[in-house]
Amino acid sequence: MDRITAAQVFTRICELGSLSAASRAMGMSRPMISRYLAEMEDWAGTRLLHRSSRKLSLTPAGEQLLSQTQALLQLADGISQVELQQTVAGTLRISCAHFTAQRILNPLLQQFLKQHPALKVEVQISNQNVNLVAERIDLAIRITNELDPNIIARRLGDCRSVLCASPHYLAEYGEPKAPAQLIQHNCLHYSNFSDGIWSFIAPNGELVDTPIQGNLSVNESSILLDAILNHSGIAVLPELDAAPYLNSGALTALLQDYQPQPLGIFGIYRSRIHQPLALRLLLDALRDFLQTSA
Structure with a gap:
């Protein structure tokens, strides 16, 4: 196992006082933390921590090793700073x-x-x-x-969406004026995010869950885009997909006071x-x- 990582694990256990706290802080599973600690003790050839139901404490060998691991990590940190200036490959x-x-x-x-x-x-x-x-x-x-x-x-960020349909669809079936009216329309939805419910942020900031129904459910937004461009219904689309068609007038944004819940x-x-x-x-x-x- 990586001795630098093992040194980091041992140091964090000593700093935080428990294996569980080190697990949370380092984003590692508890079994992996235990494995690194066991490897450190194997390498040292002795027990490094006294374990009890209430707390952990360092053995004399553990105290000596802790100072060495801290020095090792300082050296490793210096190496990583040099790495930042090297070629990404x-x-x-x-x-x-x-x-x-x-x-x-x-x-x-x-x-x-x-x-x-x-x-x-x-x-x-x-x-x-x-x-x-x-x-x-x-x-x-x-x-x-x-x-x-x-x-x-x-x-990394948010994916914002917009509720939209084609002018041709709206001319034939009417435009919903409130989320509750969506149940009267053919709502085409993304199968990974919708289970018969669309969620909107109301003007007062509250989350509004709205039941919907429709004859098309897919796990690819481009298919929903093609479907509503062909006047098949209403859909919630990512703004990055819908923006060019909203700007050209090929699609119309609906219920603009109600923002689809961002992802x-x-x-x-x-x-x-x-x-x-x-x-x-x-x-x-x-x-x-x-x-x-x-």
Whole structure:
């Protein structure tokens, strides 16, 4: 196992006073924290901590080793600062949905690769959650408001949406004037986010859940866009998809006093420590892009 990481784990356990606190602080599972501590004790050839039901305390050998690990981490931190000035290289593997690749990742990726010509990026298009370790994925980008609390993630921005339909559809079926009237319309929805309910933020800031029904449910926003451009119904679309058609008049924004509940855009990765430099830089670039776009 990585001795630098083991030293970081041991130091955090000593600082925070428990394995559980170190687990939360470092974004590692409790079993992994225990494994690193066991490895440290194997390397040292002695017990480093006294364990009781109430607290942990250092053994004499643990006290001596703690000063050594602190010195080691200071040295490692100095090395990482030098690393920041080195060339970004290697391969970065990314998983994301088609919309995310097209509207969020691709607009900045070409410039990012020009800035770091020694870097190679592999993008896997998937609407499904992936096992980062098994599939050797460095970064998964997901849009959701139901993030698993056990995964390690960084919020990069928000995905805002707009309720819209074509003028032709509205001329034939009428325009809803309140969320409750949506039940009278053919509401085409994104299957990953809607279970017969659309959520809106009302003018007073309250969340309004509105039942809907429709004859099309898909997990790809571009299909919903095509459907409403062909006058098939009403849909909640990402603003990044809908904006050109709203500007041209091909689509009409509806219920503008009611904002569809935004979704979080998250970068999901395996560990908060020892991240590849390319990953850290890309996460920063994605955050800056989304802030600028907003």
